[in-house]
Amino acid sequence: MKLLIINPNSNDEFTGLIRECAEGAASPGTDITCVSTPGAPPLIDNYIDEIACGPGMVKIMRENEASFDAFIVACTCDVNIDILREMTEKPVAGIGESSMMAAMMLGGKFSVIQMGPRGIPMKERFVRKLGFESRCASVRSIDPAGPGDMGDRVIAAARKAVEEDGAEVLTLGCAGLAGLDERTSRAVGVPVIDGVLYGVRFAEALAAFGGKTSKKGLYGPDA
Amino acid sequence: MKLLIINPNSNDEFTGLIRECAEGAASPGTDITCVSTPGAPPLIDNYIDEIACGPGMVKIMRENEASFDAFIVACTCDVNIDILREMTEKPVAGIGESSMMAAMMLGGKFSVIQMGPRGIPMKERFVRKLGFESRCASVRSIDPAGPGDMGDRVIAAARKAVEEDGAEVLTLGCAGLAGLDERTSRAVGVPVIDGVLYGVRFAEALAAFGGKTSKKGLYGPDA
Amino acid sequence: MKLLIINPNSNDEFTGLIRECAEGAASPGTDITCVSTPGAPPLIDNYIDEIACGPGMVKIMRENEASFDAFIVACTCDVNIDILREMTEKPVAGIGESSMMAAMMLGGKFSVIQMGPRGIPMKERFVRKLGFESRCASVRSIDPAGPGDMGDRVIAAARKAVEEDGAEVLTLGCAGLAGLDERTSRAVGVPVIDGVLYGVRFAEALAAFGGKTSKKGLYGPDA
Amino acid sequence: MKLLIINPNSNDEFTGLIRECAEGAASPGTDITCVSTPGAPPLIDNYIDEIACGPGMVKIMRENEASFDAFIVACTCDVNIDILREMTEKPVAGIGESSMMAAMMLGGKFSVIQMGPRGIPMKERFVRKLGFESRCASVRSIDPAGPGDMGDRVIAAARKAVEEDGAEVLTLGCAGLAGLDERTSRAVGVPVIDGVLYGVRFAEALAAFGGKTSKKGLYGPDA
Amino acid sequence: MKLLIINPNSNDEFTGLIRECAEGAASPGTDITCVSTPGAPPLIDNYIDEIACGPGMVKIMRENEASFDAFIVACTCDVNIDILREMTEKPVAGIGESSMMAAMMLGGKFSVIQMGPRGIPMKERFVRKLGFESRCASVRSIDPAGPGDMGDRVIAAARKAVEEDGAEVLTLGCAGLAGLDERTSRAVGVPVIDGVLYGVRFAEALAAFGGKTSKKGLYGPDA
Amino acid sequence: MKLLIINPNSNDEFTGLIRECAEGAASPGTDITCVSTPGAPPLIDNYIDEIACGPGMVKIMRENEASFDAFIVACTCDVNIDILREMTEKPVAGIGESSMMAAMMLGGKFSVIQMGPRGIPMKERFVRKLGFESRCASVRSIDPAGPGDMGDRVIAAARKAVEEDGAEVLTLGCAGLAGLDERTSRAVGVPVIDGVLYGVRFAEALAAFGGKTSKKGLYGPDA
The missing domain is CATH 3.40.50.12500 (Rossmann fold)
Structure with missing residues (x-):
């Protein structure tokens, strides 16, 4: 194939x-x-x-x-x-759709972690286009000025998604975050999906x- | 200006x-x-x-x-x-958005009349993107092989929207239908909106x- | 006319x-x-x-x-x-509908600023009656006991709508707030709509x- | 009391x-x-x-x-x-709300039978105001010019609600239809609710x- | 009977x-x-x-x-x-459905108070199954490690539901909370429903x- | 594995x-x-x-x-x-979820074909539980008394889903229909999904x- x-x-x-x-x-x-x-x-x-x-x-x-x-x-x-x-x-x-479908097979609600705030309304609109809004706990972005490296910032956003928004699974909403799935998952204790x-x-x-x-x-x- | x-x-x-x-x-x-x-x-x-x-x-x-x-x-x-x-x-x-906003000021629910069946799912998705789906009675298309001229076909689709779908106002969903608003409105008895x-x-x-x-x-x- | x-x-x-x-x-x-x-x-x-x-x-x-x-x-x-x-x-x-329609032509999501907390559920219900709930980021009210003058209180509520709720445009949800649109817009950096x-x-x-x-x-x- | x-x-x-x-x-x-x-x-x-x-x-x-x-x-x-x-x-x-709540305890979806077509959009809006739209199969009205007496016309509308719209329970949407609940229920084989x-x-x-x-x-x- | x-x-x-x-x-x-x-x-x-x-x-x-x-x-x-x-x-x-129906006759939006965090997504799903999600302000759980006795913890969660989520009525979402309705209602100033x-x-x-x-x-x- | x-x-x-x-x-x-x-x-x-x-x-x-x-x-x-x-x-x-996810990658809206009318409300409720209702054109059932063999009845229901409901993809909603996917797809001209x-x-x-x-x-x- x-x-x-x-x-x-x-x-x-x-x-x-x-x-x-x-x-x-x-x-x-x-x-x-x-x-x-x-x-x-x-x-x-x-x-x-x-x-x-x-x-x-x-x-x-x-x-x-x-x-x-x-x-x-x-x-x-x-x-x-x-x-x-x-x-x-x-x-x-x-x-994108694949990552959310995988997430919906692993938990009730997922959140998406974006690179920056601009991505939030764009991704929210995309989630609604797919019709998955009732399964989406939130779209969050990292704080670009947050402490630590990129991974620390993703973990900070991920933690808020889990603790404040009720996310049970996370997807990485930007290819620029690739490779951070396992580290984030270990840190926050929920599955983190890489859509590729x-x-x-x-x-x-x-x-x-x-x-x-x-x-x-x-x-x-x-x- | x-x-x-x-x-x-x-x-x-x-x-x-x-x-x-x-x-x-x-x-x-x-x-x-x-x-x-x-x-x-x-x-x-x-x-x-x-x-x-x-x-x-x-x-x-x-x-x-x-x-x-x-x-x-x-x-x-x-x-x-x-x-x-x-x-x-x-x-x-x-x-497009202007025509639907005008329609929503003239009645509870509107339908959109498209030129062909391909336009139906595309327009339905657009209505949902705008968030107006609860005000949209239906998206209909004319029957390209229907009897009469283009105006007759629009009227036939418009009539179904009003009688079967509960449309109170219609919008013309294709610029190719421009100029048919008044004739259609007279025929079916509801306002018909030209978005331009x-x-x-x-x-x-x-x-x-x-x-x-x-x-x-x-x-x-x-x- | x-x-x-x-x-x-x-x-x-x-x-x-x-x-x-x-x-x-x-x-x-x-x-x-x-x-x-x-x-x-x-x-x-x-x-x-x-x-x-x-x-x-x-x-x-x-x-x-x-x-x-x-x-x-x-x-x-x-x-x-x-x-x-x-x-x-x-x-x-x-x-009311005019202000929200204008807002929806200037950004993805709008919030409404009310004079008092009683107005929040009433306006939320009205937004839903119009069918615009997926475009409405929030309905907020000013804090009647907040510091400063009325304009300061509107700005405080407006800032929360933009920063916490994702509002991209604001509408003034009470005629009693008329005249505060430009000051609020300058302060919070998003368009503020006066429906009249x-x-x-x-x-x-x-x-x-x-x-x-x-x-x-x-x-x-x-x- | x-x-x-x-x-x-x-x-x-x-x-x-x-x-x-x-x-x-x-x-x-x-x-x-x-x-x-x-x-x-x-x-x-x-x-x-x-x-x-x-x-x-x-x-x-x-x-x-x-x-x-x-x-x-x-x-x-x-x-x-x-x-x-x-x-x-x-x-x-x-x-109104009581009749729909009773209906929702007796089946998955209900339809409302109105006296005339004007009542359809008004009742649909009311159902949405209550937030019960996902439980409402349809709002139907009788055909005022239909054959038989009022009861026959209600039964005709009720039958369509059950057979075409998936209604499992019916409510009478107009006080003018009072007293027709049992006759209609016998005729169409689903519960019919009188809200009083x-x-x-x-x-x-x-x-x-x-x-x-x-x-x-x-x-x-x-x- | x-x-x-x-x-x-x-x-x-x-x-x-x-x-x-x-x-x-x-x-x-x-x-x-x-x-x-x-x-x-x-x-x-x-x-x-x-x-x-x-x-x-x-x-x-x-x-x-x-x-x-x-x-x-x-x-x-x-x-x-x-x-x-x-x-x-x-x-x-x-x-469960009875408590929410009663709540919806006493106010615009209700919140449900659960015993623990596991109950939140389960109850949210149940509310959606009933189709009442647009009337539900939130599902909250008590903090099992919160100060005071069980009643104090319920009151703490109830207060957040009223003040942060806009709840106008509360329902007790767990039989284990039975008997706390009146105490909670007095403390937070909104009706609290016991479904039994x-x-x-x-x-x-x-x-x-x-x-x-x-x-x-x-x-x-x-x- | x-x-x-x-x-x-x-x-x-x-x-x-x-x-x-x-x-x-x-x-x-x-x-x-x-x-x-x-x-x-x-x-x-x-x-x-x-x-x-x-x-x-x-x-x-x-x-x-x-x-x-x-x-x-x-x-x-x-x-x-x-x-x-x-x-x-x-x-x-x-x-079930897998079949709908596959369907949503092949077209905008899917319909599900059930064995009998009882399955319709059950499957509709399941689709809503998954949160996929805006992507679901309809749930249809075969007419158990329809002409021909089981395959002919599935094709008859499938055709209605495509022509009347706007289905772009179909899923077989009952394991008892297994093996009919290719025959149905050839007959109605849209993809038909077998979830296994x-x-x-x-x-x-x-x-x-x-x-x-x-x-x-x-x-x-x-x-």
Whole structure:
């Protein structure tokens, strides 16, 4: 099986980290290709960045649709996933939705930890787009000026989510927080989800069982 | 006061119709400029089309932000409006949100009439994004193969919305249906809203009273 | 165009302030009439007050319906607006709904600032009646015993709404707070909406474009 | 125990029917007083009627508050119940809320049967005000021009609610349908609730156990 | 009239307290029988406990269905009530739903006070199952390590619910808190509901008026 | 990796079918064990059946918790899954939630096809428990007396879900419909999901990545 992971931004170093993580997550026999998006900004922080990724993502999809069995958007907001789903009948998974689905199988309510306050309303809107708002305890961001290193700041936000908001599971809401899942989990005592891992496996499953993106409705042909 | 109306597609004929409609709607002293989006598709039917409008809309905004008092997105899905709001502190109105707000001042529940079935799930998702789902009776589309001319088909869909779904007001959910509001209203006996009219006046009001796009939260600077 | 603004209470001094504000907001050519409600209490604080305004508002409407093009209820709870809509096919706007609609065009979520704690559950219920609850960050009230003048107390409540509740825009939820919008906005850094301004312009727009209160459904004839 | 049942309209014949029904429902030792509302319209069909009942209901409450242990609003929309709750610390029950609460103890979802189409959006809004919308299968109205007598028309609407909307229990949404509960229940095979019965017993229970209308929040003193 | 109250746990001492409370609440002429559930755990703290009560509750129902007029589940989560409703056409009331219904007749929003933090997500889920989430201000638990006796801890939690969450009425969310309603109410100044009282009266009413558990839908025969 | 699939009923023939399906779905290196539940009914049709499965499921879990890496409940209502999650820190997946999650990655809205009308309200309640109601177009059941064989009846219900309710993806809501996914998909032109397949792969993923059932909150220790 061949999976194409699309990093919506153009940061090759970051693409390398995603590739490494995804390769560790894939089942035997799964071949992982991970690409940066040409012409995209190096990081996605806002709606302009999101749309700036679009043309490159469309180009990647157009050139590679026939060569892969499934596709993964490697951004916790599943940037532009609707567009990719329009372009193919093959399955397309997002690491954002995958992380929340995994979280909902491990506890009643999850919180998402973002890199900065700007991400809070954007992620809240995304959670509502997915329809998962009744399972979402909160979206929190780290305090960029908080004490300690990045991991300490994530743990501080995570602790508030668990103690004040009732989070039972956490998801890391920004690829820039990758690698902090285990440390955070040990510190606050709840599972912490890294969406790349689950995105790979869910895409594998969809491809393995003949899952197709529906062409009735939201992703259908124009009419 | 100077308003810039951005037609997200590249169809100049259509831009002309919007301009005419908007000029008729504007208050005395309001200067209307209406532009097509360079590089955009001639019609917006799906998510790929939406993103294809993005770079051109960003370009328009970048070149014109300083010269106008307010901006209007002239598409009933308010395509890419979040991006424009990120780019300016000046007010940005959408004809989609404006049409629904007007409708909600004239009755308890509204329905939206789309050109084709593909538009139904896209518009339903947009209504939910706005948070107006409890005021929306239904989204209906015309039957493209129905008898009569386009107006007859709109009336047929409108009648079902009123009689079966409880719609008290209707909005035309596609710029391609412009000009059919009065005929439809006479036929089915409820108000029918054309969003361009209200978009112009709401943008005028926001600009007149010093309304600014908030830079805390969804449209704020990155952090 | 002739607009009738109905101040639901009987306080003539307050009616004068509304008139002044509305006249400043109206477009050229719009003629503003602003009346107090005979027999109403001087201030509206609760449900008894609301109903005590009813007979006077019905009387005003009965005597003036034929002479005006549109009507505005000048109370942030849009008191008895449903009754006025039943009595006419002409458009009726409320400054409460208008203020929230304006707010929703300037940011993702708004909060309402009330004069006292009693107003919180009443306004929350009103927001839910309008169906805007997913766009409402919170309803807050000032601390009547807080330090400083009324403006300082509004700013204190506004700051909490922005910093703790995620409000991106604020609306003043009580006519008694009129005039504090600009000071509050400067202090907390988000737009602050005064509903009278928008109510005038939205009513103008509805009247200008032939908008009619729907007589199917909620405001229809008895059956 | 002394209960005061307030028929919000001025129809004495109808008040007599409510009294008879309530007396049959009351527990031994409960003393029922049932009054028409002076100055109210003979029937309540719309929002104007609702407010026209207000002054009379306030007058009744003012004159009788000290003499009774609990109060009941005998209208399926619980007209002006908020006002009565503001006027007393004693319990006030509505036959509308009582009928839906009884229905929710007998099945998963209920439908309400109204006298005419105008009642549908008004009752839907009332259900949402109560927060019971996820338990409400539908609000239906009889076809005033349908075949047979009133009972046949109720049965026709009831059957659709059960077969098409998934109603498991029905409530009669208009006092004018009183007495049709058993016939309808036999015909369609689900429980049919008459709210007067339950309103009496729920008010008795609230009074018996010292239940008081809360004076924090919605019904509290002004502040 | 004969009511059977089923204490889902096996704690006879606790059953005695429920019986005493219920006998005080019943109307003249009502005969109360109150039984512990054989084979159930002594206290219900979690989902395993809930299911462990099931076989005993089924057994009680099977042996007693013919001999009683109505049934009451005496646990604030209405444990296994769906099963009992499947087994009979006679009415079955739960003290959990009854307590919330009573609360909603006394104020706009209620909070539930639980014995410990584990109960919070379980009760929140139960409130949502009932569909009452828009009327629920919060679910709070006492601090088991808080100062004073149990009553002091309940009062501390109750105070937070009223002051921070906007609760207007409280319900005791655990039978282990029985008897603390009046003390808590005096301390925090809002009504506090003990569900056993209302469960008895609501079941009486349902039985008195011929209320039957619907056999269409959720509790119907298999098909 | 060792997975234990628990068929909540006692039907060994059915357990064999699940095992066969699961073995085909598992990744290389995954060892599948599939057991019937002792003492459970042969089929689960209602709430009594659900609780009758409980003791056997608890027994299976107690005896096998240490020997497996993850657990799967093989019933489309995920019967008693909360109990299993309470009993272990290892991951527990349900085929019901898994089927809906897979569906939500392939389209905007899904419908569930049930064996009979009784299943409709039960499944609707389950969908709401999961919080997926805004993504669920409908729950439909086959017409048991419809023409043709079982497959024809499923196709008839599926077609209505797609054409009348807007379903973009379908899930089979009853294990008794297993094997009809491909035939139905070909007939109605949308993806049809069999939850067993996805349950296996999602459980594999959770176990592979160290996913643990959260012990804060819903599945935590008593407190």
